[in-house]
Amino acid sequence: MADSKTSKVSRRIYVLTCDVRQLFQTNPRLRDPFDGAPLRYRRLEKSYVIYSVGQDGHDDGGREKPADWNPADKTTSDITFTVER
Secondary structure (H helix, E strand, O other), X not given: XXXXXXXXXXXXXXXXXXXXXXXXXXXXXXXXXXXXXXXXXXXOOOEEEEEEOOOOOOOOOOOOOOOOOOOOOOOOOOEEEEEEO
16 A cells, blocks of 8 residues: 555656656746756755756756855856755
């Protein structure tokens, strides 16, 4: 019985994931203001992240800027919005 419930939840998450991805790829209002491409979407283990490449124009895979980031740090990051499940 638990497998059945797990399977149903997994399918719902997959469908939601596909719907969100399609929304961001097809809606012209949801474009990255820095490069004009659709906002990026990446599924994580327990969440997903929607992100923009930011001013540097480099896609860092949705990597967030560390809380202790320093302007002298050469590590690049994206502008992110993470949704926890």
